[in-house]
Amino acid sequence: xxxxxxxxxxxxxxxxxxxxxxxxxxxxxxxxxxxxKKKQYPSYYTWSCPADxxxxxxxxxxxxxxxxxxxxxxxxxxxxxAAQDVSANGMYEKCTKKGSIDTMPDVPGVLVFLPGHVGVxxxxxxxxxxxxxxxxxxxxxxxxxxxxxWGYCPWIEYTTTSTAKTTTSTSTSATKTATKTKAPxxxxxxxxxxxxxxxxxRTGAGTSYRQKKRSELTVNAKLHAKxxxxxxxxxxxxxxxxxxxxxxSDVWLRIPSGWIAxxxxxxxxxx
Numbered sequence: 354x355x356x357x358x359x360x361x362x363x364x365x366x367x368x369x370x371x372x373x374x375x376x377x378x379x380x381x382x383x384x385x386x387x388x389x390k391k392k393q394y395p396s397y398y399t400w401s402c403p404a405d406x407x408x409x410x411x412x413x414x415x416x417x418x419x420x421x422x423x424x425x426x427x428x429x430x431x432x433x434x435a436a437q438d439v440s441a442n443g444m445y446e447k448c449t450k451k452g453s454i455d456t457m458p459d460v461p462g463v464l465v466f467l468p469g470h471v472g473v474x475x476x477x478x479x480x481x482x483x484x485x486x487x488x489x490x491x492x493x494x495x496x497x498x499x500x501x502x503w504g505y506c507p508w509i510e511y512t513t514t515s516t517a518k519t520t521t522s523t524s525t526s527a528t529k530t531a532t533k534t535k536a537p538x539x540x541x542x543x544x545x546x547x548x549x550x551x552x553x554x555r556t557g558a559g560t561s562y563r564q565k566k567r568s569e570l571t572v573n574a575k576l577h578a579k580x581x582x583x584x585x586x587x588x589x590x591x592x593x594x595x596x597x598x599x600x601x602s603d604v605w606l607r608i609p610s611g612w613i614a615x616x617x618x619x620x621x622x623x624x
Contacts, residue, residue, distance in 0.1 A: 355510060356421065356422055356508060356509045356510065357462070357509060357510050357511070357512055358460065358461055358462025358463070358506075358509055358510070358511045358512060359461065359462060359512065360421065360509075361418065361421050361462045361473060361506070361509060362461045362462050362473065362475045362476070362481075363427070364417075364420065364421040364424075364427055365417060365421070365473045365475060365481040365490075366475065366481065367427035368410060368412060368417060368420070368427070368481075368483075368490045369481065369490055369491070369492065369551065370489060370490065370491075370551065370579065370581045370582075370583045370585055371409050371410050371411065371412070371489060371490050371581070372403075372406040372409055372411050372486075372489050372490075372582060373411070373412065373413060373414075373483045373484065373485055373486050373488065373489050373490065374386075374387075374390060374406075374411035374412070374413065374486075375390065375394050375397035375398070375413045375486075376390050376393060376394050376397070376413060376416070377390065377411040377412055377413055377416050378412060378413075378416035378417075378419035378420045378423060378431055378433075379410055379411070379412055379416065379419070379420030379421075379423065379424055379430075379431040380410070380411060380430075380431065381408060381409070381410060381411075381430075382406055382407050382408065382409050382410075382411045383407060383408075384402055384407065386411075387402040388402075400486060403582065405567070405568070405581075405582040406582050409581070409582070410427075410428070412483045412490065413483055414441055414470050414471050414472070414482060414483045414484075415439065415440060415441040415444055415471050416483065417471075417473065417481070417482070417483045417490065418444065418464065418471065418473065418506060419431070419434075419437065419438070422434065422437055422506075422508055422509075423437070437508055440469075441466065441469055441470050441471040442466075442468065442469060444464065444466075444471055444504070444506070445464075445466050445471070445502060445504050447507045448464065448504025448505055448506065448507060449504075449505050449507050450504065450505040451502060451503060451504035451505070452502065452503060452504075453501070453502055453503075454500045454501055454502055454503055456503075457474070457503040458503075459476070460474075460476075460511060461474060461475050461476035462474070462475075462506075462509065462511060463503050463504070463505065463511075464503065464504050464505070464506055465480055465495070465498075465500040465502070465503050466500065466501060466502045466503065466504065467498075467499065467500060467501055468501070470482070472493070472498075472500070474495065474503070475492075477618065478494055478495050478496065478618055479492055479493070479494060479495065479618070480492070480493050480494070480495050480498065480500075481493075482498075487563055488563055488564055489564070489582070489583050491553065491564055491583075492553075494617075494618060497559065534619060534620065534621060536602075536604050536615075536616040536621070537604075537615070537616060537621060537623075537624050539594055539597045539604060539606060539615055539623075540594065540597075541594055541595065541596060541597060542593070542594065543593070543594050544591055544592065544593050544594075545591070545592055545594065545606075545615070545623045545624060546589060546590070546591055546592075546623070546624065547586055547587070547588050547589060547590045547591075547592065547613075547622065547623055548588065548621060548622060548623065548624055549588055549622050550579070550587055550588040551579050551585040551586070551587070552585060552586050552590075552613050552614065552622055552623075553583070553584065553585050553613070553614075554569075554570065554574070554584035554585065554586065554608075554610050554611040554612070554613055555611055555612045555613070556611060556612065557612055558598040558600055558605035558607070558612050559600050559603075559605065559612075562612065564583055564584060564585075565583075565584035565610070565611050566582055566583060566584055567581065567582055567583060567584050568582075569584060569610070569611070570584050570610045570611075571609050571610045573609075574586065574590075574608075574609065574610040577590040584610065584611065586613070592606070592608040592613070592623065593608060593609065594606045594607070594608065594615075595607045595608060595609065597615075598612075602619075603616060603617045603618065604616040604617075606623060
């Protein structure tokens with residue numbers, strides 16, 4: 354099966370909200386897998402095995418890419434390939450094209466790197482990354498993370514081309530200009546409706562804040578939450594705003610369960 358940059362993006366999107374387990378690449382989580390990984394990587398498994406994370410597809414950061422490379426679908430059991438079993442730093446070393454983040458092409462499926470960490474750029478100024486055990490697989494804004502370098506995965510065919518931007522901010526701004534709509538006016542005490550599905554609930558106003566777990570939601574919010582261990586709300590959910598905060602050009606809303614993006618990256622999420 355041919356592996357492409359668009360296929361990697363689709364795979365990464367399908368893993369959103371799923372748990373982060375170090376040393377994993379798309380296996381289905383079990384207690385046996387937890388015990389095996391804890392024995393293999395004791396310093397990374399200092400947490401007890403959460404019951405609500407069992408039976409789910411799990412990855413670490415570079416495992417998100419390996420999971421795509423080694424699986425025939427977003428749910429198929431991955432088939433280990435020793436030739437492609439590299440760390441995040443090893444992945445960067447093998448990238449066929451790469452450079453500093455300020456030269457990154459606006460091509461979905463490009464990998465972005467920090468020392469010891471990797472994410473998948475999905476276009477529109479957004480990245481999907483298996484960020485850590487406290488976060489799971491989450492979307493983040495390219496501009497909100499201090500990515501250092503980018504690269505083309507050596508085992509993927511890149512079918513989309515784009516001219517490299519001179520700076521990351523230029524790329525992000527161009528994307529925003531093309532898709533930006535006017536931000537709604539939100540009022541404290543007002544009740545609004547979610548226009549997107551799977552909107553993350555966070556501990557603060559911004560994607561740099563941790564996405565809450567489903568167990569941290571209010572009783573009412575749990576009734577409108579997506580299935581899974583992470584806190585994300587279904588489209589059509591009605592929310593009451595307790596506080597409004599503008600972060601750059603984005604607008605974040607505090608609801609009883611935490612913070613959600615009302616207007617983000619030029620798109621209305623709550624209206």
